[in-house]
Amino acid sequence: MTDLQHVDILIIGAGPAGLAAAISAREDGIESLLVLERESQPGGILRQCIHNGFGLHRFKEELTGPEYAQRDIDRARELNIPIECGVTVLSVSPDRIVTCVSPTFGLRRIEAGAVILAMGCRERPRGALCTPGTRCAGIYSAGTAQRFVNLEGFMPGKRVVILGSGDIGLIMARRMTLQGAKVLACVEIMPFSSGLNRNIVQCLQDYDIPLLLSHTVTDIRGKERLESVTVSQVDQHRRPIPGTEQVFSCDTLLLSVGLIPENELSEGAGVQISPATSGAVVSDSFETSVPGVFACGNVLHVHDLVDHVSNESFRAGHAAAAFVRNRSSQPVPQAFIQVKDGAGVRGAVPQKIRPDPVSPVTIMFRPADVYRNATAVVACGDKELLRKKAMIFTPGEMVALDLKPELLRGMASTDTLTVRIE
Amino acid sequence: MDNYADILIVGAGVVGCALARELSRFQVSVAVVDRGWDVAEGASKANSGIVHAGYDAVPGSLKAKYNVEGANMFASLCDSLGVPYSRCGALVVGFSDEDRKTLELLLDRGLRNGVPDMKLLSGEEARALEPNLNPAVTCALLVPTSGIVSPYELTFALADDAALNGVSFHLGTAVSAVKPLPDGGFLAETDRGPWRCRIFLNCAGTSSAVFHNQLCKESPLKITYRRGQYYLLDRPKAPPFARTIFQCPSAMGKGVLVSPTVHGNVLLGPSAEDIDDPTDTAVTQSGLDSVMERVRMTWPAVSLRTNITNFSGIRAHEESGDFVIGPVPGCPGAYETVGIESPGLSSAPAIARDLAARIAEAEHLAPRAERVPYRKPLRPFREMTPEEQQEAIRKDPRYGTIVCRCEVITEAEIVAAAHRPVPAQTIDAVKRRTRAGMGRCQGGFCSPRVAAILSRETGIPLIDITKNGGESYLLTGTLTEEAERRNQA
Known part of the structure; x- marks a missing residue:
């Protein structure tokens, strides 16, 4: 085993979250930082997202995924941020010793003043659904299919059914169609899509691909390669309704049935995980339950837009920089204002706020259902701190509520904020 | 010219491979054919992976004999072949006075079969050992000698050892019919041409009765295809049960x-249903529901949130209820193992040892003087100490590239799997040999990378790499081909 190396901030992952966190930490004057990336190039999942629509909020431009990533990669290069690719982190200890492996350096241990977790998320596989049928070839998560098409130049199939209407599934419906495949249907078990509305319009409606809401796949057939799937309507309890079966003859089933923050390293470090987000429980500085370990981007909670990932990660990078600089001078807060999910709210982040914050706090969450002409409310007991009205709230689009510091002034750590939709 | 082997074994399951390994000790040519595209493609890859202690089989039956003998062979066999095996023990739990009577019967059978150290427990005593057991459990039989094994890894190891010692494997080769030849020996028709052999050995699992009945029309056997469906859960941080709970x-x-x-996962199952198609390894809603209904009786707090996959296996149940093992009656030179259902895995080493010895004696086989020593699979990176990991990467940098991140499988391990004596040629073959793709993302991340490595190592073009052989191709074309096709249209 080689000697213990030391860096002030170590960032795991060079996707949009890791890059933004590294950039902001460097801009705050952190000299000693290192980004570790398991792929051969930085950019994360954006590398295979060759469609446009990225950066509308942050750059006021419509970029492709690789273009969006390149802006951060270029900025990181300007700032001489070291990004080591082909390096897989094996573990993070509670005292922030990171063990990683690469073909060139072998096994290394790096002690970090602060660690920023930016590993992103992974797709839920078929096993998570317990869908009956055979285990034939031709069943892919949408992202795996996207990788084959966009990065490797291969077509994974010709006649396609898509289960789940998450954004990657919608994007792949269009992508497969443009490449000559026939997309027969996009099947969604919920009565609404969890994808962005613009993707439903631009990726399904524009190509006459039916979106079957309140439907699911109830059987998968094919001995070697997929031959057909059975699609059934479901009742309000998401149970298949007998007699509604339709059989689609197809060679490919793409699954776009949800994303899971990839927190195996975080759990190994002892980071408390929220059951609502499957990501870390963090404070408004994006610090996890383990001091000096921060989390941002899709490893913290699954975002709808990369712009939000970047903005969140810039703040996490600033916070980690402040932690490294101030750790001897500032006491670590022991008590926090708690943030709880109220009616209609799933997975509000951050879950806790330091008393008397000096900068604004943004609470983000996904609505649990579709709500029309509704109001998102942040309240402390009977006192409403903030109300935000909208024509529609949907699970596919995150809600961000900005709380100015003065709204939180004087609140004690015994106080609890509730976020709800009414 | 026809293919020829002195001994032709039909079926590359755990029994066929164990027999191939035993027969490789003799001066004969041995060939194994199987319709699957890998060894262990039938019941041997999809069962509970239990090395039964032997309390369940009726005393005096072949199941009892071979189970107890076989189970005693596992520790040293698995150690010498580098196969994961653990004698974790078992509890058979009961919920009523009637169940208690059954447990007493099992205890009695176990004693008569020679199973050591069994003990009847009260519900409280059982829960003291296994706190996650249902409070409704009133009695239990503790069986310390029950074990768990990776059934397909055992089969690979047996096949590899056989192959190292001259046995040839012919996969993706389906035998349709076998007949004795007038001058002795046998002719087996396959979809890849005929095979001739001096000694025919039927280890064909669900198809074993078919070949028996072709060779022995006077006393036909009948196999029922009994499907068992399973859930496989992700490795929990704290295992809910230390032992197998029956x-x-x-x-x-x-x-x-x-x-x-x-490997630290949790297995739930199997269901039991008789089906008509011996290749229908689908899972069904009703089958899965029946498993969960029973599992909740054992483990009320079970959650499927961490389910990784569902699968099913098909047991070959012979009407008599016992194994049929030995020479095929009235057909000199033909031998068979028919109806090898549970405890077939536990029995396989003993069946192979016994039947190979009988064949060698009857057929006057001369032993080989020398044996090629077994070459254990590459040590999994995840099981090494940091110092060993460092050394492994220094010697082979491909140990430094993690291909499957859920299970922490390195490129070196995948490359090695593609170059085993019975090489991995498909994504599933790599998965079962290395665990790449066995984890919580189910190959979503690693399968394109495994396909690329496999293509590079085997010379099979990426477009022709399959999940599991045959028509189970991963890709249907390149983007360029697709564009050309559309331009022409």
Whole structure:
């Protein structure tokens, strides 16, 4: 085993979250930082997202995924941020010793003043659904299919059914169609899509691909390669309704049935995980339950837009920089204002706020259902701190509520904020 | 010219491969054919992975004999072949006075079969050992010698050892018919041309009765295809049970179990249903529901949130209820193992040892003087100490590239799997040999990378790489081809 190396901030992952966190930490004057990336190039999942629509909020431009990533990669290069690719982190200890492996350096241990977790998320596989049928070839998560098409130049199939209407599934419906495949249907078990509305319009409606809401796949057939799937309507309890079966003859089933923050390293470090987000429980500085370990981007909670990932990660990078600089001078807060999910709210982040914050706090969450002409409310007991009205709230689009510091002034750590939709 | 081997074994399951390995000790040519595209493609890859202690089989039956003998061979066999095996023990739990009577019967059978150290426990005593057991459990039989094994890894190891010692494997080769030749020996028709042999050995699992009946029309056997469906859960941080938990057996089998696996996952199942198609390894909603109904009796707090996959295996149940092992009656030179259902895995080493010895004696086989020593699979990176990991990467930098991140499988391990004596040629073959793709993302991340490595190592073009052989191709074309096709249209 080689000697213990030391860096002030170590960032795991060079996707949009890791890059933004590294950039902001460097801009705050952190000299000693290192980004570790398991792929051969930085950019994360954006590398295979060759469609446009990225950066509308942050750059006021419509970029492709690789273009969006390149802006951060270029900025990181300007700032001489070291990004080591082909390096897989094996573990993070509670005292922030990171063990990683690469073909060139072998096994290394790096002690970090602060660690920023930016590993992103992974797709839920078929096993998570317990869908009956055979285990034939031709069943892919949408992202795996996207990788084959966009990065490797291969077509994974010709006649396609898509289960789940998450954004990657919608994007792949269009992508497969443009490449000559026939997309027969996009099947969604919920009565609404969890994808962005613009993707439903631009990726399904524009190509006459039916979106079957309140439907699911109830059987998968094919001995070697997929031959057909059975699609059934479901009742309000998401149970298949007998007699509604339709059989689609197809060679490919793409699954776009949800994303899971990839927190195996975080759990190994002892980071408390929220059951609502499957990501870390963090404070408004994006610090996890383990001091000096921060989390941002899709490893913290699954975002709808990369712009939000970047903005969140810039703040996490600033916070980690402040932690490294101030750790001897500032006491670590022991008590926090708690943030709880109220009616209609799933997975509000951050879950806790330091008393008397000096900068604004943004609470983000996904609505649990579709709500029309509704109001998102942040309240402390009977006192409403903030109300935000909208024509529609949907699970596919995150809600961000900005709380100015003065709204939180004087609140004690015994106080609890509730976020709800009414 | 026809293919020829002195001994032709039909079926590359655990029994066929164990027999191939035993027969490789003699001066004969041995060939193994199987319709699957890998060894262990039938029941041997999809079962509970239990090395049964031997309390369940009726005393005096072949099942009892071979189970107890076989189970005693596992520790040293698995050690010498580098196969994961653990003697984790078992509890058979009961919920009523009637169940208690069944447990007493099992205890009695176990004693008569020679199973050591069994003990009847009260519900409280059982829960003291396994706190996650249902409070409704009133009695239990503790069986310390019950074990768990990775059934397909055992089969690969047996096949590899056989192959190192001259046995040839012909996969993706389906035998349709076998007949004795007038001048002695046999002719087996396959979809890849005929095979001739001096000695025919039927280890064909669900098809074993077909070949028996072709060779021995006077006393036909009947195999029922009994499907068992399973759930496989992700490795929990704290295993819910240290032991295999059985419920009382029924006429359909040993009932639904909850068991740790040798790799730290949790296995739930199997269901039991008789089906018509011996290749229909689908899972069904009703089958899965029946498993969960029974599992909740053992483990009320079970959650499927961490389910990784569902699968099913098909047991070959012979009408008599016992194994049929030995020479095919009235057909000199033909031997068979028919109806090898549970405890077939536990029995396989003993069946192979015994039947190979009988064949060698009857057929006057001369032993080989020398044996090629077994070459254990590459040590999994995840099981090494940091110092060993460092050394491994220094010697082979491909150990430094993690291909499957859920299970922490390196490129070196995948490359090695593609160059085993019985090489991995498909994504599933790599998965079962290395665990790449066995984890929580189910190959979503690693399968394109495994396909690329496999293509590079085997010379099979990426477009022709399959999940599991045959028509189970991963890709249907390149983007360029697709564009050309559309331009022409």
